[in-house]
Amino acid sequence: MVSSSSLVEMPDNILNEILAYCDFKDILSIRKVCRSLQHFIDDVFPESTLKDLNISIHPKKVCLDYFSVHNTPYIIEYHKTFGNHCMVKCQTTIKVIENSNFLDVFLRDLEIVLMHQKSLIRLKRIVRYEDNSFEYFLENFKKLLHRPLKIEEFHMYVKDNQNEILAVLPHLDPQSIIGISLYQYGEDPKNLEIGEIVKLEHWKRSEQLHVDKCILKMNVRDLANFSLVDISMTSVSAEEMMVLKEKLLYHPLLAEIYIRCTRFDDKQQFLESLGIKEVSSELYGIARRIWHLEIPNSDDVLRISYRSQNNSFAFNRIQGSDVSDHAEVLN
Amino acid sequence: MSCEEPTTSPTPENNITVVSSDGKEFLLDLKLTEQSETLARLISNFEYDRTDVKKDPVPLGNITSAQMQKIIEWLQHHRYYPKWEQNDIHYSTSFTFETWVEEYLNIPNNEMFELLNAANYLNIPRLFSTICRIMASRITGKSAEQIRTVLNIKTDVKNDVYTGIPIQEDSSSSEDGMSEISLSPSPPPI
Numbered sequence: 001m002v003s004s005s006s007l008v009e010m011p012d013n014i015l016n017e018i019l020a021y022c023d024f025k026d027i028l029s030i031r032k033v034c035r036s037l038q039h040f041i042d043d044v045f046p047e048s049t050l051k052d053l054n055i056s057i058h059p060k061k062v063c064l065d066y067f068s069v070h071n072t073p074y075i076i077e078y079h080k081t082f083g084n085h086c087m088v089k090c091q092t093t094i095k096v097i098e099n100s101n102f103l104d105v106f107l108r109d110l111e112i113v114l115m116h117q118k119s120l121i122r123l124k125r126i127v128r129y130e131d132n133s134f135e136y137f138l139e140n141f142k143k144l145l146h147r148p149l150k151i152e153e154f155h156m157y158v159k160d161n162q163n164e165i166l167a168v169l170p171h172l173d174p175q176s177i178i179g180i181s182l183y184q185y186g187e188d189p190k191n192l193e194i195g196e197i198v199k200l201e202h203w204k205r206s207e208q209l210h211v212d213k214c215i216l217k218m219n220v221r222d223l224a225n226f227s228l229v230d231i232s233m234t235s236v237s238a239e240e241m242m243v244l245k246e247k248l249l250y251h252p253l254l255a256e257i258y259i260r261c262t263r264f265d266d267k268q269q270f271l272e273s274l275g276i277k278e279v280s281s282e283l284y285g286i287a288r289r290i291w292h293l294e295i296p297n298s299d300d301v302l303r304i305s306y307r308s309q310n311n312s313f314a315f316n317r318i319q320g321s322d323v324s325d326h327a328e329v330l331n
Numbered sequence: 332m333s334c335e336e337p338t339t340s341p342t343p344e345n346n347i348t349v350v351s352s353d354g355k356e357f358l359l360d361l362k363l364t365e366q367s368e369t370l371a372r373l374i375s376n377f378e379y380d381r382t383d384v385k386k387d388p389v390p391l392g393n394i395t396s397a398q399m400q401k402i403i404e405w406l407q408h409h410r411y412y413p414k415w416e417q418n419d420i421h422y423s424t425s426f427t428f429e430t431w432v433e434e435y436l437n438i439p440n441n442e443m444f445e446l447l448n449a450a451n452y453l454n455i456p457r458l459f460s461t462i463c464r465i466m467a468s469r470i471t472g473k474s475a476e477q478i479r480t481v482l483n484i485k486t487d488v489k490n491d492v493y494t495g496i497p498i499q500e501d502s503s504s505s506e507d508g509m510s511e512i513s514l515s516p517s518p519p520p521i
Contacts, residue, residue, distance in 0.1 A: 006484065007482050014447060014448070014451055017460065021463060034479075
């Protein structure tokens with residue numbers, strides 16, 4: 001029998017197995033080895049298996065870093081150099097691509113990376129240190145994608161306009177998203193209207209929401225699908241809070257919804273609606289008022305705590321047995 | 332060394348005979364054949380694990396006696412290993428190998444690929460996966476040119492005379508390589 005004794009003569013299942021242990025960068029190199037491997041790779045289109053993907057955009061530099069399945073970090077830097085050239089730096093190698101906009105070179109590479117990505121990315125973080133380049137990236141992001149990206153955790157630096165988020169979030173696969181985190185770019189907290197974002201399937205399917213230094217302008221009712229939330233809001237009303245409270249009574253996976261309210265004009269009305277059987281507690285010198293509400297058909301209890309110091313409310317689902325003896329459960 | 336005298340002393344009840352492509356007979360302990368899904372299925376189909384069934388020699392037309400010798404060495408070493416679990420990601424994606432395995436597979440590429448084919452044919456998952464991982468570990472982190480050298484592949488892709496970088500016919504396609512990928516080392520001086 002004539003035995004095959006070279007990589008190019010291997011049957012498909014063997015090649016697939018070998019390629020499965022290689023990361024995306026290796027596959028691109030193997031593709032260049034010879035014509036038959038090039039055809040094989042183009043046909044079977046092996047997946048790239050990125051885990052974390054971070055993009056940080058600076059005035060004259062973009063960093064693309066990612067972890068492969070082997071936990072190998074790759075950091076690729078695209079620098080704008082004098083005379084509109086692009087210098088690409090990866091580990092110890094440096095290459096100058098003449099007469100090329102560094103953002104275009106970066107976008108093209110990102111397109112290739114994402115094109116091969118079929119599996120789930122755990123985290124995608126878009127960090128901004130500069131505006132113009134960032135906006136250029138957002139304008140072009142949609143064009144890069146050949147299919148919705150599957151991402152579990154989405155992190156993005158924003159300013160005061162939801163359109164920036166709308167340039168990215170709708171193009172991710174809503175089925176895979178678990179968490180949304182938004183951070184403010186800049187020193188001072190800014191108000192952020194998110195009326196369009198709460199309509200997205202991505203928002204409704206998400207379980208976790210974390211917002212830092214942005215003050216959200218939204219209806220508090222739109223938080224009812226989350227199990228873990230930490231946000232600040234421009235204003236809430238007693239009516240909205242009562243709707244949220246009712247919805248949370250029927251949310252079996254609720255862990256904690258924590259809301260800091262900048263304005264809550266009819267707060268007194270909401271507090272009174274919770275009833276008089278409250279307990280006060282002092283933790284680290286911070287006074288809290290706590291109510292426990294019975295959850296229908298369950299041993300669990302909805303705990304609502306209010307801290308006047310920062311005008312914040314926390315909703316937790318806890319076990320009935322964890323309610324302290326001197327507290328009473330309201331029905 | 333005579334192939335008819337394996338290290339264990341099998342009795343006719345607990346062994347079968349396999350015949351390599353060059354006509355050599357090997358007596359194989361049934362315990363060892365459990366690692367080969369192909370042989371295990373054959374044995375169970377013909378009920379060769381029963382003592383009252385007459386056992387014919389099994390021809391393995393795809394495997395030479397040298398390869399069979401090498402495979403038996405693998406089977407003997409892994410005789411008491413737990414059954415191979417394909418889904419153990421932590422184990423199967425690692426690029427570190429037992430010293431024994433490294434020595435065992437310290438063979439030329441062509442022999443390695445022949446052994447890989449034999450492992451594929453006999454369906455010995457642990458050996459198959461291990462060789463694939465070894466091959467991947469030799470490829471990973473290398474440029475196309477280095478891979479050609481390591482695997483001794485002659486390119487049929489036309490190289491640019493000056494840069495040594497393959498000329499892509501379909502250069503209109505966006506997937507002809509990342510800017511960073513083309514950072515392959517400079518070609519040797521002409």
